[in-house]
Amino acid sequence: MSTRPSETALPRSGIAVKDLTVTYRNGHTALTDVSFEIPIGTITALVGVNGSGKSTLFKAIMGFVPLARGSVSILGEPSGRARNRNAVAYVPQAEEVDWNFPVLVEDVVMMGRYGHMNMFRIASRRDRELVGTALDRVGMADFRKRQIGELSGGQKKRVFLARALAQEGRVILLDEPFTGVDVTTEEAIVQLLRDLREEGRVMLVSTHNLGSVPEFCDRAILVNRTLLAAGPTEEVFTRANLERAFGGVLRHFVLGGTDLHDDADTRQVTVITDDERPFVFYGEEGVDGAASRSSPSAPDAPSGRRDEDAGSGVSGN
Numbered sequence: 127m128s129t130r131p132s133e134t135a136l137p138r139s140g141i142a143v144k145d146l147t148v149t150y151r152n153g154h155t156a157l158t159d160v161s162f163e164i165p166i167g168t169i170t171a172l173v174g175v176n177g178s179g180k181s182t183l184f185k186a187i188m189g190f191v192p193l194a195r196g197s198v199s200i201l202g203e204p205s206g207r208a209r210n211r212n213a214v215a216y217v218p219q220a221e222e223v224d225w226n227f228p229v230l231v232e233d234v235v236m237m238g239r240y241g242h243m244n245m246f247r248i249a250s251r252r253d254r255e256l257v258g259t260a261l262d263r264v265g266m267a268d269f270r271k272r273q274i275g276e277l278s279g280g281q282k283k284r285v286f287l288a289r290a291l292a293q294e295g296r297v298i299l300l301d302e303p304f305t306g307v308d309v310t311t312e313e314a315i316v317q318l319l320r321d322l323r324e325e326g327r328v329m330l331v332s333t334h335n336l337g338s339v340p341e342f343c344d345r346a347i348l349v350n351r352t353l354l355a356a357g358p359t360e361e362v363f364t365r366a367n368l369e370r371a372f373g374g375v376l377r378h379f380v381l382g383g384t385d386l387h388d389d390a391d392t393r394q395v396t397v398i399t400d401d402e403r404p405f406v407f408y409g410e411e412g413v414d415g416a417a418s419r420s421s422p423s424a425p426d427a428p429s430g431r432r433d434e435d436a437g438s439g440v441s442g443n
């Protein structure tokens with residue numbers, strides 16, 4: 127039976143991680159036996175407590191840290207080969223960037239083109255066009271001559287996203303792109319990620335905004351030094367899995383009974399948050415929230431019972 131060329135040319139797997147273990151030079155094993163697969167044309171959330179190994183996973187995919195065991199393949203080929211042809215773009219956490227380095231916004235975005243240039247790094251017309259298009263797409267064209275260090279946190283994030291776009295990477299890794307950005311910027315970034323998904327790209331996004339994950343991520347990966355769960359968001363984002371992932375660091379509120387109702391309605395609202403956007407479950411008392419919705423804002427002080435001692439294994443911080 128013959129296979130059409132397009133079927134062989136287009137890999138279906140975006141990122142495939144198999145039995146990955148990462149041990150740092152000081153002997154600390156940050157991730158053990160992690161395996162998952164992400165299809166192309168999807169956005170996947172990477173969720174876990176501080177220190178659970180999210181950045182380590184990004185660094186392993188980028189080849190910045192050696193793998194003690196296991197393998198990473200990207201778009202159906204070994205990760206090193208995919209990186210060499212600039213298929214993978216990385217948007218680091220803000221803390222990992224030296225903002226005092228005197229460089230213009232347009233130069234930062236041009237860095238995304240370096241891998242496509244020869245050793246003299248002379249930008250072609252196409253390189254300049256791609257930089258302009260990328261800045262337009264993130265709404266930062268008016269800032270192209272500004273020093274990167276003079277921008278706000280959200281603007282810096284958008285510039286680094288533009289750098290990833292200019293690189294034309296099919297796979298984009300974003301390490302906490304929403305930290306320190308306002309809601310408008312977050313919505314703009316989410317819309318851009320949706321557009322990129324439509325273009326058939328693959329995005330892996332680490333975030334503490336639990337509430338926004340079901341809004342825009344098709345899939346989710348929960349980690350805590352190993353893989354806890356991976357798959358479609360509606361299957362992974364269950365109350366039981368989130369409690370397993372966040373254990374004692376989540377704030378967990380349950381509103382029910384007379385706090386919520388004037389009648390005998392037994393339905394209750396459970397709010398789970400690590401102090402960014404909360405994740406909200408609606409349902410019957412004692413039923414794990416398979417059906418869920420998210421709330422757009424963090425509750426400063428919900429009027430209900432704080433469920434620290436309710437035997438759920440979850441406590442406030």
Ligand SMILES: Nc1ncnc2c1ncn2[C@@H]1O[C@H](COP(=O)(O)OP(=O)(O)OP(=O)(O)O)[C@@H](O)[C@H]1O
Binds near residue numbers: 178183
């Ligand atoms: N260069 C390093 N050398 C040794 N240990 C490291 C190194 N980088 C990270 N670690 C450790 O590996 C573990 C995972 O760190 P990592 O930065 O991957 O976590 P994270 O999930 O990204 O955390 P956060 O949400 O705070 O960004 C932590 O215990 C951390 O202290």
